[in-house]
Amino acid sequence: MTFDEAVKKSIKVFVKGTMPMKTSELVEDGLLYTPDFFDQMEEELLDEPTDSKMAKEEELEDEA
Amino acid sequence: MRLNAPIPGGNYMSDTRNYAWHRPPDTVDYDEAVSYLIDKIDEPEEKELIFAMLGIDAHITTIVTTLLLQAVSKGKLGIDLAILIAGPVARYIEISAKNAGVKYEMGVEDKDRVVITPTLLKASMGIIDEEDEDEQVIPEEPAPEAPSEGLMAMPEAGGVAPEEEQTAMLGGVDEEEPEDEL
Numbered sequence: 266m267t268f269d270e271a272v273k274k275s276i277k278v279f280v281k282g283t284m285p286m287k288t289s290e291l292v293e294d295g296l297l298y299t300p301d302f303f304d305q306m307e308e309e310l311l312d313e314p315t316d317s318k319m320a321k322e323e324e325l326e327d328e329a
Numbered sequence: 330m331r332l333n334a335p336i337p338g339g340n341y342m343s344d345t346r347n348y349a350w351h352r353p354p355d356t357v358d359y360d361e362a363v364s365y366l367i368d369k370i371d372e373p374e375e376k377e378l379i380f381a382m383l384g385i386d387a388h389i390t391t392i393v394t395t396l397l398l399q400a401v402s403k404g405k406l407g408i409d410l411a412i413l414i415a416g417p418v419a420r421y422i423e424i425s426a427k428n429a430g431v432k433y434e435m436g437v438e439d440k441d442r443v444v445i446t447p448t449l450l451k452a453s454m455g456i457i458d459e460e461d462e463d464e465q466v467i468p469e470e471p472a473p474e475a476p477s478e479g480l481m482a483m484p485e486a487g488g489v490a491p492e493e494e495q496t497a498m499l500g501g502v503d504e505e506e507p508e509d510e511l
Contacts, residue, residue, distance in 0.1 A: 268394065268398070268408070268412075269390075269394050271412045271415075272390060272393055272394045272397065272411075272412060272415040273390050273436070273437055275412050275413065275415040275416050276389075276390055276393065276415050276416050276419040276435070276437055277437040278416065279415070279416020279417065279419070279420065280416065280419070280420065280435070280437065285359075285413055288359050288413060291359075292359075292360075296359055296360055297360045297363075298359070298360055298363040298364075298414075298417040300416075300420070303417065303420040303421065303424065306424060307424045307427070310424060310427075310428050311424075311427060311428060
Protein backbone atom coordinates (compact mmCIF):
# COMPACT_ATOMS: atom_id res chain seq x y z
CA MET A 266 0.00 0.00 0.00
CA THR A 267 1.38 3.40 -0.96
CA PHE A 268 1.24 6.53 1.20
CA ASP A 269 -1.54 7.99 -0.99
CA GLU A 270 -3.67 4.89 -0.58
CA ALA A 271 -3.12 4.86 3.18
CA VAL A 272 -4.13 8.52 3.44
CA LYS A 273 -7.25 7.88 1.35
CA LYS A 274 -8.21 4.93 3.53
CA SER A 275 -7.62 6.91 6.72
CA ILE A 276 -9.85 9.75 5.46
CA LYS A 277 -12.56 7.30 4.41
CA VAL A 278 -12.60 5.69 7.84
CA PHE A 279 -12.64 9.03 9.67
CA VAL A 280 -15.49 10.41 7.55
CA LYS A 281 -17.52 7.32 8.45
CA GLY A 282 -17.05 8.26 12.13
CA THR A 283 -14.44 5.75 13.22
CA MET A 284 -11.50 6.78 15.41
CA PRO A 285 -8.19 5.04 16.06
CA MET A 286 -9.07 3.21 19.30
CA LYS A 287 -5.57 2.60 20.65
CA THR A 288 -4.59 6.23 20.06
CA SER A 289 -7.69 7.35 21.97
CA GLU A 290 -6.72 5.12 24.90
CA LEU A 291 -3.36 6.90 25.21
CA VAL A 292 -5.02 10.12 26.36
CA GLU A 293 -6.99 10.05 29.63
CA ASP A 294 -9.40 12.86 28.75
CA GLY A 295 -9.88 11.54 25.25
CA LEU A 296 -8.88 13.12 21.97
CA LEU A 297 -10.05 16.58 21.00
CA TYR A 298 -10.26 16.25 17.21
CA THR A 299 -12.91 13.57 16.87
CA PRO A 300 -15.56 13.23 14.12
CA ASP A 301 -18.10 14.71 16.57
CA PHE A 302 -15.88 17.74 17.13
CA PHE A 303 -15.82 18.46 13.40
CA ASP A 304 -19.58 17.86 13.05
CA GLN A 305 -20.17 20.42 15.78
CA MET A 306 -17.70 22.84 14.21
CA GLU A 307 -19.47 22.50 10.86
CA GLU A 308 -22.86 23.22 12.43
CA GLU A 309 -21.56 26.29 14.24
CA LEU A 310 -19.70 27.66 11.24
CA LEU A 311 -22.31 27.09 8.59
CA ASP A 312 -25.24 28.37 10.65
CA GLU A 313 -23.58 31.73 10.97
CA PRO A 314 -23.43 34.03 7.96
CA THR A 315 -20.10 33.88 6.17
CA ASP A 316 -17.68 36.83 6.11
CA SER A 317 -18.59 37.79 2.55
CA LYS A 318 -22.31 37.78 3.39
CA MET A 319 -21.74 39.95 6.45
CA ALA A 320 -19.68 42.40 4.39
CA LYS A 321 -22.44 42.63 1.77
CA GLU A 322 -25.07 43.23 4.46
CA GLU A 323 -22.95 45.98 5.98
CA GLU A 324 -22.56 47.63 2.60
CA LEU A 325 -26.33 47.53 2.05
CA GLU A 326 -26.92 49.07 5.48
CA ASP A 327 -24.41 51.85 4.77
CA GLU A 328 -26.09 52.61 1.44
CA ALA A 329 -29.51 52.79 3.11
CA MET B 330 38.97 -7.16 -10.60
CA ARG B 331 36.59 -4.25 -10.14
CA LEU B 332 33.06 -4.91 -8.83
CA ASN B 333 30.09 -2.65 -9.37
CA ALA B 334 28.75 -2.89 -5.82
CA PRO B 335 28.54 -0.79 -2.65
CA ILE B 336 31.66 -0.61 -0.52
CA PRO B 337 31.28 -2.99 2.43
CA GLY B 338 30.77 -0.99 5.64
CA GLY B 339 30.00 2.18 3.70
CA ASN B 340 26.76 2.60 5.59
CA TYR B 341 28.74 3.09 8.83
CA MET B 342 30.49 6.06 7.28
CA SER B 343 27.39 7.90 6.01
CA ASP B 344 25.71 10.63 8.02
CA THR B 345 22.28 9.35 9.02
CA ARG B 346 21.26 12.82 10.22
CA ASN B 347 21.16 14.14 6.67
CA TYR B 348 17.39 13.95 6.35
CA ALA B 349 14.72 15.21 8.71
CA TRP B 350 12.86 11.91 8.64
CA HIS B 351 15.96 10.13 9.93
CA ARG B 352 15.58 11.97 13.23
CA PRO B 353 12.76 11.67 15.77
CA PRO B 354 9.79 13.87 14.69
CA ASP B 355 9.00 17.16 16.45
CA THR B 356 5.41 16.18 17.21
CA VAL B 357 4.22 12.80 18.40
CA ASP B 358 0.89 13.83 19.95
CA TYR B 359 -2.28 13.35 17.88
CA ASP B 360 -4.07 16.56 18.92
CA GLU B 361 -0.89 18.60 18.73
CA ALA B 362 -0.22 17.37 15.19
CA VAL B 363 -3.77 18.19 14.06
CA SER B 364 -3.50 21.65 15.66
CA TYR B 365 -0.22 22.26 13.84
CA LEU B 366 -1.76 21.44 10.47
CA ILE B 367 -4.97 23.38 11.14
CA ASP B 368 -2.90 26.46 12.04
CA LYS B 369 -0.91 25.96 8.86
CA ILE B 370 -4.07 25.67 6.76
CA ASP B 371 -5.44 28.85 8.33
CA GLU B 372 -2.49 30.89 7.08
CA PRO B 373 -3.80 33.19 4.31
CA GLU B 374 -1.29 32.09 1.68
CA GLU B 375 -1.83 28.41 2.39
CA LYS B 376 -5.61 28.87 2.31
CA GLU B 377 -5.41 30.64 -1.05
CA LEU B 378 -3.30 27.82 -2.42
CA ILE B 379 -5.70 25.15 -1.13
CA PHE B 380 -8.76 26.91 -2.58
CA ALA B 381 -6.91 27.41 -5.87
CA MET B 382 -6.16 23.68 -5.98
CA LEU B 383 -9.81 22.89 -5.26
CA GLY B 384 -10.68 25.30 -8.06
CA ILE B 385 -8.77 23.17 -10.55
CA ASP B 386 -10.73 20.07 -9.43
CA ALA B 387 -8.00 18.65 -7.21
CA HIS B 388 -9.41 16.24 -4.64
CA ILE B 389 -9.13 16.96 -0.93
CA THR B 390 -7.24 13.67 -0.52
CA THR B 391 -4.54 14.96 -2.90
CA ILE B 392 -4.20 18.22 -0.96
CA VAL B 393 -4.02 16.37 2.37
CA THR B 394 -1.36 14.01 0.99
CA THR B 395 0.71 17.00 -0.14
CA LEU B 396 0.41 18.76 3.23
CA LEU B 397 1.29 15.61 5.16
CA LEU B 398 4.29 14.81 2.96
CA GLN B 399 5.56 18.36 3.50
CA ALA B 400 5.23 17.96 7.27
CA VAL B 401 6.99 14.57 7.17
CA SER B 402 9.82 15.88 4.99
CA LYS B 403 10.37 18.78 7.40
CA GLY B 404 10.54 16.36 10.31
CA LYS B 405 7.42 17.71 12.03
CA LEU B 406 5.52 14.42 11.93
CA GLY B 407 6.28 10.75 11.67
CA ILE B 408 4.75 8.85 8.77
CA ASP B 409 2.43 6.78 11.02
CA LEU B 410 1.04 9.84 12.77
CA ALA B 411 0.66 11.60 9.42
CA ILE B 412 -1.60 8.79 8.19
CA LEU B 413 -3.58 8.86 11.45
CA ILE B 414 -4.33 12.59 11.24
CA ALA B 415 -5.28 12.55 7.55
CA GLY B 416 -9.00 12.26 8.43
CA PRO B 417 -9.26 15.33 10.70
CA VAL B 418 -7.20 17.45 8.29
CA ALA B 419 -9.40 16.44 5.35
CA ARG B 420 -12.52 17.19 7.36
CA TYR B 421 -11.19 20.63 8.30
CA ILE B 422 -10.44 21.47 4.67
CA GLU B 423 -13.93 20.27 3.73
CA ILE B 424 -15.55 22.56 6.33
CA SER B 425 -13.38 25.51 5.25
CA ALA B 426 -14.35 24.95 1.60
CA LYS B 427 -18.04 24.73 2.50
CA ASN B 428 -17.77 27.89 4.58
CA ALA B 429 -16.08 29.77 1.75
CA GLY B 430 -18.52 28.42 -0.85
CA VAL B 431 -15.78 26.65 -2.80
CA LYS B 432 -16.75 23.60 -4.81
CA TYR B 433 -14.86 20.55 -3.66
CA GLU B 434 -14.60 16.79 -4.06
CA MET B 435 -13.35 14.54 -1.29
CA GLY B 436 -11.91 11.89 -3.61
CA VAL B 437 -12.73 8.84 -1.50
CA GLU B 438 -15.78 7.77 -3.46
CA ASP B 439 -15.46 4.61 -5.54
CA LYS B 440 -16.54 5.96 -8.91
CA ASP B 441 -14.94 3.10 -10.82
CA ARG B 442 -16.88 0.50 -8.87
CA VAL B 443 -19.02 -1.68 -11.11
CA VAL B 444 -22.65 -1.76 -9.96
CA ILE B 445 -23.84 -5.36 -9.67
CA THR B 446 -27.11 -5.85 -11.52
CA PRO B 447 -29.07 -9.07 -12.21
CA THR B 448 -28.05 -8.90 -15.86
CA LEU B 449 -24.36 -8.54 -14.98
CA LEU B 450 -24.60 -11.41 -12.51
CA LYS B 451 -26.29 -13.64 -15.11
CA ALA B 452 -23.66 -12.75 -17.69
CA SER B 453 -20.81 -13.49 -15.28
CA MET B 454 -22.34 -16.87 -14.36
CA GLY B 455 -23.01 -17.72 -18.00
CA ILE B 456 -26.79 -17.89 -17.56
CA ILE B 457 -28.70 -16.90 -20.68
CA ASP B 458 -32.50 -16.64 -20.65
CA GLU B 459 -34.49 -18.32 -23.41
CA GLU B 460 -36.16 -15.01 -24.18
CA ASP B 461 -32.77 -13.37 -24.55
CA GLU B 462 -31.63 -16.17 -26.83
CA ASP B 463 -34.65 -15.63 -29.11
CA GLU B 464 -33.94 -11.92 -29.23
CA GLN B 465 -30.32 -12.48 -30.12
CA VAL B 466 -31.08 -14.40 -33.38
CA ILE B 467 -31.15 -11.83 -36.13
CA PRO B 468 -32.09 -13.09 -39.60
CA GLU B 469 -29.60 -12.12 -42.25
CA GLU B 470 -30.98 -9.87 -44.95
CA PRO B 471 -29.63 -10.16 -48.50
CA ALA B 472 -27.58 -7.15 -49.47
CA PRO B 473 -29.20 -5.01 -52.22
CA GLU B 474 -27.57 -5.04 -55.62
CA ALA B 475 -25.35 -2.11 -56.48
CA PRO B 476 -27.03 0.36 -58.91
CA SER B 477 -25.61 0.21 -62.39
CA GLU B 478 -26.87 3.65 -63.57
CA GLY B 479 -27.19 7.13 -62.17
CA LEU B 480 -25.12 9.05 -59.61
CA MET B 481 -24.72 6.10 -57.30
CA ALA B 482 -23.47 3.81 -60.04
CA MET B 483 -20.06 2.26 -59.59
CA PRO B 484 -17.42 3.75 -61.90
CA GLU B 485 -16.07 1.59 -64.64
CA ALA B 486 -12.96 -0.32 -63.81
CA GLY B 487 -9.95 1.83 -64.49
CA GLY B 488 -12.20 4.81 -65.30
CA VAL B 489 -10.46 8.06 -64.37
CA ALA B 490 -12.14 11.45 -64.57
CA PRO B 491 -10.58 13.84 -67.07
CA GLU B 492 -8.10 16.38 -65.74
CA GLU B 493 -10.48 19.33 -66.21
CA GLU B 494 -13.17 17.59 -64.18
CA GLN B 495 -10.67 16.79 -61.43
CA THR B 496 -9.52 20.42 -61.29
CA ALA B 497 -13.13 21.63 -61.17
CA MET B 498 -13.92 19.18 -58.35
CA LEU B 499 -10.95 20.43 -56.36
CA GLY B 500 -12.19 24.00 -56.73
CA GLY B 501 -9.44 25.01 -59.10
CA VAL B 502 -10.04 27.38 -61.95
CA ASP B 503 -7.82 27.46 -64.98
CA GLU B 504 -6.71 31.03 -65.17
CA GLU B 505 -3.74 32.58 -66.74
CA GLU B 506 -1.29 33.99 -64.28
CA PRO B 507 -1.38 37.78 -64.22
CA GLU B 508 1.68 39.36 -65.71
CA ASP B 509 3.93 41.28 -63.42
CA GLU B 510 3.09 44.95 -64.01
CA LEU B 511 6.31 46.17 -62.53
